[in-house]
Amino acid sequence: MREKTYCSDCVNVLIAGNPNVGKSVVFSRLTGINVITSNYPGTTISFTEGFLNFQDKKYRIADVPGIYTLEPVSKAEEVAVDMLRSGEIIVNVLDATNLERNLNLTLQILKLGKPMILVLNFWDETKHTGIKIDVKKLEDILGVPVIPTCAVTGEGLREVISQLSFARASSFKFNDSEKWQAIGGIIEKAQTVFHKHHTLLERLSDITIAPVTGLPAALGVLFVVFNFVRFIGEGLIETVLEPAFTNYYMPFILRLFSSLKIDFLRGILLGNPPVVMESFGVLLTGVYVPVVVVFPYILSFYIVLSFLEDFGYLPRLAVLLDNFFHRLGLHGYSAIPVMLGLGCKVPAILSTRILESKREKIITIILILMSAPCMPQTAMIFSMGARYGMKTVGFLLAIIFITALIISYLFNMIMKGDAPELFIEIPPYRMPNFQILSKKIWLRIKDFFMEAMPMIILGIFLMGILDILGITAFISSTLARPISYLLGLPREIAAVMILGFLRKDVSIAVLAPFNLSAKQFVVAGIFLVMYLPCVASFFMILRELGIRTALKIIFAIFIIALSVGSLLNLFL
Amino acid sequence: MMSLLELEKGKEGRVVLIQAGRGLINKLDGLGIRPGVSVKKKSVSLVESPILISVGRTQIAIGRGMASKIMVETGKK
Numbered sequence: 001m002r003e004k005t006y007c008s009d010c011v012n013v014l015i016a017g018n019p020n021v022g023k024s025v026v027f028s029r030l031t032g033i034n035v036i037t038s039n040y041p042g043t044t045i046s047f048t049e050g051f052l053n054f055q056d057k058k059y060r061i062a063d064v065p066g067i068y069t070l071e072p073v074s075k076a077e078e079v080a081v082d083m084l085r086s087g088e089i090i091v092n093v094l095d096a097t098n099l100e101r102n103l104n105l106t107l108q109i110l111k112l113g114k115p116m117i118l119v120l121n122f123w124d125e126t127k128h129t130g131i132k133i134d135v136k137k138l139e140d141i142l143g144v145p146v147i148p149t150c151a152v153t154g155e156g157l158r159e160v161i162s163q164l165s166f167a168r169a170s171s172f173k174f175n176d177s178e179k180w181q182a183i184g185g186i187i188e189k190a191q192t193v194f195h196k197h198h199t200l201l202e203r204l205s206d207i208t209i210a211p212v213t214g215l216p217a218a219l220g221v222l223f224v225v226f227n228f229v230r231f232i233g234e235g236l237i238e239t240v241l242e243p244a245f246t247n248y249y250m251p252f253i254l255r256l257f258s259s260l261k262i263d264f265l266r267g268i269l270l271g272n273p274p275v276v277m278e279s280f281g282v283l284l285t286g287v288y289v290p291v292v293v294v295f296p297y298i299l300s301f302y303i304v305l306s307f308l309e310d311f312g313y314l315p316r317l318a319v320l321l322d323n324f325f326h327r328l329g330l331h332g333y334s335a336i337p338v339m340l341g342l343g344c345k346v347p348a349i350l351s352t353r354i355l356e357s358k359r360e361k362i363i364t365i366i367l368i369l370m371s372a373p374c375m376p377q378t379a380m381i382f383s384m385g386a387r388y389g390m391k392t393v394g395f396l397l398a399i400i401f402i403t404a405l406i407i408s409y410l411f412n413m414i415m416k417g418d419a420p421e422l423f424i425e426i427p428p429y430r431m432p433n434f435q436i437l438s439k440k441i442w443l444r445i446k447d448f449f450m451e452a453m454p455m456i457i458l459g460i461f462l463m464g465i466l467d468i469l470g471i472t473a474f475i476s477s478t479l480a481r482p483i484s485y486l487l488g489l490p491r492e493i494a495a496v497m498i499l500g501f502l503r504k505d506v507s508i509a510v511l512a513p514f515n516l517s518a519k520q521f522v523v524a525g526i527f528l529v530m531y532l533p534c535v536a537s538f539f540m541i542l543r544e545l546g547i548r549t550a551l552k553i554i555f556a557i558f559i560i561a562l563s564v565g566s567l568l569n570l571f572l
Numbered sequence: 573m574m575s576l577l578e579l580e581k582g583k584e585g586r587v588v589l590i591q592a593g594r595g596l597i598n599k600l601d602g603l604g605i606r607p608g609v610s611v612k613k614k615s616v617s618l619v620e621s622p623i624l625i626s627v628g629r630t631q632i633a634i635g636r637g638m639a640s641k642i643m644v645e646t647g648k649k
Binding site for chain 1: 603627630631632
């Protein structure tokens with residue numbers, strides 16, 4: 001991770017500062033490299049570097065993860081501190097609305113004696129928060145260039161670039177033991193604070209983090225998110241993607257390969273029969289699943305998620321749900337992937353990367369997979385379950401949720417270790433910048449197409465081969481009898497299971513012709529939600545956890561789904 | 573003297589002592605929590621969830637274990 005691009009005549013510039021002060025936005029602005037930024041601490045986990053040419057000088061710029069102090073507490077901070085020592089110029093980014101605390105790190109950095117410049121970011125916010133900073137005075141005291149910026153709009157960044165060659169070691173002297181007095185002295189001279197009223201966003205912040213009002217607010221947010229995701233996702237599928245696929249793409253592909261007579265190749269490319277949802281053709285199903293089924297939900301989810309991230313809602317949600325997640329041996333931060341999983345499991349599994357230990361990742365993925373169906377499947381359960389009444393549907397979903405809780409609780413007991421106590425800074429709410437937001441959504445979509453989609457296509461390709469070799473048919477005929485017996489469902493359930501691997505929502509829909517009783521519907525619904533992840537998420541888990549762990553988890557979940565289904569069949 | 577955990581919601585207290593190892597003391601110091609500063613307890617829930625405090629302009633959510641190690645004083649001026 002720390003290898004460096006070779007560039008002998010480059011000047012090493014490091015962007016350093018407290019978490020969530022906008023270092024990554026400054027970095028993107030300087031280098032033109034897009035990195036994911038958000039309004040919560042710790043978005044930058046590994047470091048990124050880029051280059052900048054200015055007036056015959058070449059700079060290699062690195063975005064250092066945020067740190068509060070040069071005395072490292074965690075592994076990530078250790079890396080950051082090591083990096084700082086290797087830099088030639090340090091660009092110290094500060095949150096101008098929080099000068100006193102940010103200067104703590106600045107004073108430690110200037111003790112390194114390296115040439116540096118200070119960037120006072122969020123300059124625009126100081127105006128309406130009643131803070132006035134005398135930039136000239138600060139420059140005089142510290143003896144380094146100080147530049148006010150608003151990185152999201154790009155204001156002041158040109159100035160930062162042109163000041164790079166004026167970076168110098170600070171002349172400010174102080175005793176380590178009197179660090180805070182020194183900071184107090186600087187603040188007194190360079191900053192004036194006016195009285196100000198609570199802003200609307202601050203009030204909103206208080207409301208959404210205090211448990212009494214925060215939990216209902218969280219439910220409200222969840223409700224809006226769901227409806228938005230469904231509206232955009234389903235809209236895209238029904239009006240754009242599905243018609244485009246069936247009316248243009250599919251006939252085109254079929255015509256293109258109409259003269260292909262080799263059955264084996266036809267089977268692999270188009271599927272046999274060439275019907276999208278009944279076979280595994282790479283060119284048809286392999287494109288249909290990621291593009292038509294998953295992509296719309298990925299897009300709509302990322303739109304909402306990115307907005308909530310930049311607004312600053314997610315750390316508040318993490319705090320609200322921390323207690324609940326701690327009982328499962330997790331951190332409040334696991335709330336984010338689990339919430340994503342209510343929409344689509346694919347981005348949810350991807351986002352478990354923010355979690356530190358493999359243990360946390362495993363339990364979170366189990367929760368993602370088991371706690372609720374994905375959005376399309378939920379919709380299908382509701383529409384199919386309507387004829388049995390909402391009580392039945394509610395019962396079905398409740399059983400799924402309770403099972404997930406019990407299982408992750410058990411996994412937590414088996415797997416040693418506990419998540420550390422929550423300790424995070426809660427950033428103020430900020431109105432997201434449209435340009436930065438759209439760039440971020442674009443980056444994530446690109447990531448989906450570059451990283452996730454090949455996995456899904458590969459998965460469907462492998463499934464196709466199994467299908468052609470007759471292995472799938474063998475498995476389903478072997479499983480049909482025991483499974484239908486255990487669950488009290490028609491034999492065809494085996495075929496539905498295979499289908500559900502491709503599209504979990506359709507697997508519920510095809511239950512319609514069987515005229516199931518309410519009990520059978522509940523058993524079938526619960527089983528089909530839990531038994532296996534869909535092909536797309538299956539290969540995501542494989543990639544995130546490695547093949548052995550992934551297979552173990554999936555096998556365990558299958559057994560659990562079968563047991564729960566059998567028990568319900570016995571006792572309902 | 574009482575711990576931050578015992579401090580009443582909405583009240584402010586001055587940190588007098590942090591009974592913890594160097595790691596935690598440094599971590600808290602980095603966020604501006606150190607002996608001498610005023611800390612306001614903003615909210616706390618019925619269940620055992622983290623408590624929310626504010627120091628200057630910074631809001632921090634902190635686990636109960638950590639909060640119990642931060643001793644504060646109120647009333648005296």
